[in-house]
Amino acid sequence: MTMPATKPPVVRRRYALLLALWDSDYATKVYGGYHNVFVSAFGSGAGERWDSYRVIAGEFPLLDDLASYDGFVVSGSPHDAHGEEPWVHRLCALLRTLHAMGKRVLGVCFGHQLLCRALGGKVARARNGWDVGVRNVTFARGLVNNGGFGFLGGLGGKGELVLPTTTATIVEVHRDEVWEIPPGATVVAYSEKTRVEAFVVGENVLGIQGHLEYTSDILLELVDRLTGQSAIDGSVGDEARRTVAVTGGPDRAVWTGLCKSFLRGGLKSSSSSTVAMDVAGRAAGAAANVVGSCFAGCGAPMVQLACRAGIN
Numbered sequence: 001m002t003m004p005a006t007k008p009p010v011v012r013r014r015y016a017l018l019l020a021l022w023d024s025d026y027a028t029k030v031y032g033g034y035h036n037v038f039v040s041a042f043g044s045g046a047g048e049r050w051d052s053y054r055v056i057a058g059e060f061p062l063l064d065d066l067a068s069y070d071g072f073v074v075s076g077s078p079h080d081a082h083g084e085e086p087w088v089h090r091l092c093a094l095l096r097t098l099h100a101m102g103k104r105v106l107g108v109c110f111g112h113q114l115l116c117r118a119l120g121g122k123v124a125r126a127r128n129g130w131d132v133g134v135r136n137v138t139f140a141r142g143l144v145n146n147g148g149f150g151f152l153g154g155l156g157g158k159g160e161l162v163l164p165t166t167t168a169t170i171v172e173v174h175r176d177e178v179w180e181i182p183p184g185a186t187v188v189a190y191s192e193k194t195r196v197e198a199f200v201v202g203e204n205v206l207g208i209q210g211h212l213e214y215t216s217d218i219l220l221e222l223v224d225r226l227t228g229q230s231a232i233d234g235s236v237g238d239e240a241r242r243t244v245a246v247t248g249g250p251d252r253a254v255w256t257g258l259c260k261s262f263l264r265g266g267l268k269s270s271s272s273s274t275v276a277m278d279v280a281g282r283a284a285g286a287a288a289n290v291v292g293s294c295f296a297g298c299g300a301p302m303v304q305l306a307c308r309a310g311i312n
Helices: 025-031 034-042 063-068 086-101 110-118 216-228 234-247 252-264 273-296
Strands: 013-019 048-054 071-074 104-108 122-125 131-139 150-155 158-162 167-174 176-180 185-190 198-201 205-208
Touching (some): 025 034, 034 048, 034 252, 063 086, 071 086, 071 110, 086 104, 086 110, 104 110, 110 122, 110 198, 110 205, 131 216, 131 234, 205 252
Parallel strands (some): 013 048, 013 071, 071 104, 104 205
Antiparallel strands (some): 122 176, 131 167, 131 185, 150 158, 198 205
């Protein structure tokens, strides 16, 4: 009996995950790597494709391919967003290009800080030292609405974050922070220890300091690893574990829901896809000289690594 041929799933949305870190042994063993951790947090299943690029290893999306993506996510990293490594400069240049193209870009922890730097802000060591644990974050006044949450464009010509709550807990693991937001940016969340927990630039850039993709078990394993390496003091690790027990863990549904809505706002309809890609292509061309010069000076060739969701 001949089985009928199955049609490949239709890809309606395409996203790029820019990984600025290596997979930990724990993330690989339990989740199959950070690619799966992020896709589990931000993906919406059928109709989506998530490509991973290990930017820390010099793997970047091709310039000609940027227009085909609906959104980009920049991960956390053990490296400094204010560092001078070639791949960090190269990633800054890419983020400026994406901003010029009007692409939706979400930055998490290191990604949040690098977005700030790339767009003209300032990042440095946190004034209050390491922040590790589950922290309570307060959203700026005017963002709360009982109707739900999301990133909505077209309201009076401005984007607006709409949230169901005034505060939400999130996992924090950082020793750097945003000192000065980029020109035109708006702070949309803060905490007792970190003045800029989240910021937006227009309708297409969202930076979040905390690790909204992390679950409590990932945090606890990371705390054990950092204390074992003497990267953080034992007292910092003990306090981080205490915050998990006291809070019961982060409010991941609030944060992942917000970010999913933000990323889905970049969806191109089929009728406007060609026009959008043409406009994005022209924007990419305008910024290509800046990016190209940075890429050329990095020495390493542009290598593309595309990983489908669910593949380790």
